[in-house]
Amino acid sequence: MRCGAVAVGWDSKGQSRGRRRRRKHRSEQRERGAQRACAALATGALEVFSVDPCSVIYKRATGDLEVVTVDLQSIIYK
Template sequence: MSDRGTQRACARLTAGALEVFAADLLSAIYKRATGALELFAADLLLAIYKRPMTS
């Protein structure tokens, strides 16, 4: 393999690693956001359920 081929291979490898990193980052952000929403919904339902009834 020539030096040019090695440079191209390294560039592709780096680009692929960045794509994987970006996908993992987005996945982590999405999981954290959905987890926070689930927790908020559960807390809201618990608060409504525990609320004393006034009549």
């Protein structure tokens, strides 16, 4: 076999020659990244609640104004 040649019947990526790949359904052609991952999860199996990074909660305590900030990385899984 010459240098760079491939075995008869197979291409360089291991796909058999002459056979066509299955065409994707219309909906599969558009699915990308997160959409594909979400399709594998059952509805309601994982709910993510995140807090707005700029959220600041003001509480009035005994006449003074108290500031409570929320952690930027806080994500609550329920």
